[in-house]
Amino acid sequence: MKKICLVSSILLCSSILAQSNKTKILTEISEKIKENYIDEKFFKSIDSLFQSEMKSENFNSLDEKDFAANLTQKLRTVTKDKHFFVKYLPNYSTQNKISEKEQEKQNNFSNSLENFGFEKVERLEGNIGYINYKGFAAQKSSAKALEAAMNFVENTNALIIDLRENGGGDNAMLIEFCSYFFDKKTDLYTTYFRNSGKTVRNRTKSNVSGKKYLNKNIYFLTSQKTFSAGEAFAYFLQERKLATAIGEKTGGAANPVDHYYIENQYLLLVPDGKITSTYSGKNWEHTGVIPDTIVTQENALRTAHLLALQEIVKNKTKTELSESDIKNLMIKLKQ
Structure with a gap:
């Protein structure tokens, strides 16, 4: 007892x-x-x-x-606000916390195992470029992968960028990627941070290491999983009429976050800033990116390929296919 x-x-x-x-x-x-x-x-x-x-x-x-x-x-x-996040860290301790440099090294290695977010880069029939991009790894480590991807699609007539599984990531990498589609340095957006009271202006770069992709049709594929920086990529090019969004409305998470460790047990992400487009004075918080052509994510790639081919026929653009071959391919894509 x-x-x-x-x-x-x-x-x-x-x-x-x-x-x-x-x-x-x-x-x-x-x-x-x-x-x-x-x-x-x-x-x-x-x-x-x-x-x-x-x-x-x-x-x-x-x-x-x-x-x-x-x-x-x-x-x-x-x-x-979908950026709020709390995670239990069973093995975290300030005693064994590694240095910032070592953490960066580990993150870079981990990201390299997924090719820094570049899942696939290829040329589709009709000379259409395709990049399946799943996330924005640190710009410093992933810029070379971006350069290689953009150099590969340099000679294509149109480009499809697949963001259907893109969960966001590094802001500097977002700016780097956007810079490939602007001919000169351009103010994209400002970010106001409440805790510091500062406003940061975010601009594209006038020069990039790879080949810029200008004056061609660009299509973004989106889904409900497209999130944060993935949404920003589509939003900023769509609003400036540089790209067309195809697929589903995105997650609607625009507010950037900062992280805090609670009692050495939990990671807390708090949205502490507000992004404002310098073009429209708006952002995609709560609303998401609204596609120009709304289809299910499963049909987004086929739809984008078809639209790109229609523009090629309309403008009589030369490809590796004859006009009749392109029209037969379009019939197949419609089925």
């Missing part, structure tokens, strides 16, 4: 400690959000969320991983 009581006491103490720890974590996360989140009109809703969580103690039944996932989902629901 005494052993059972002892075990019950240990379990009770453990439960109380876990509850106390999660309450502390919730409090610190709430403070970080209030200090840094870009959209202050949601503070009351966020505060109510955390107060409700601490009073109800619903989180007591969740392990650390589920606790983080549950919190992520609720923050996104309250704010409609």
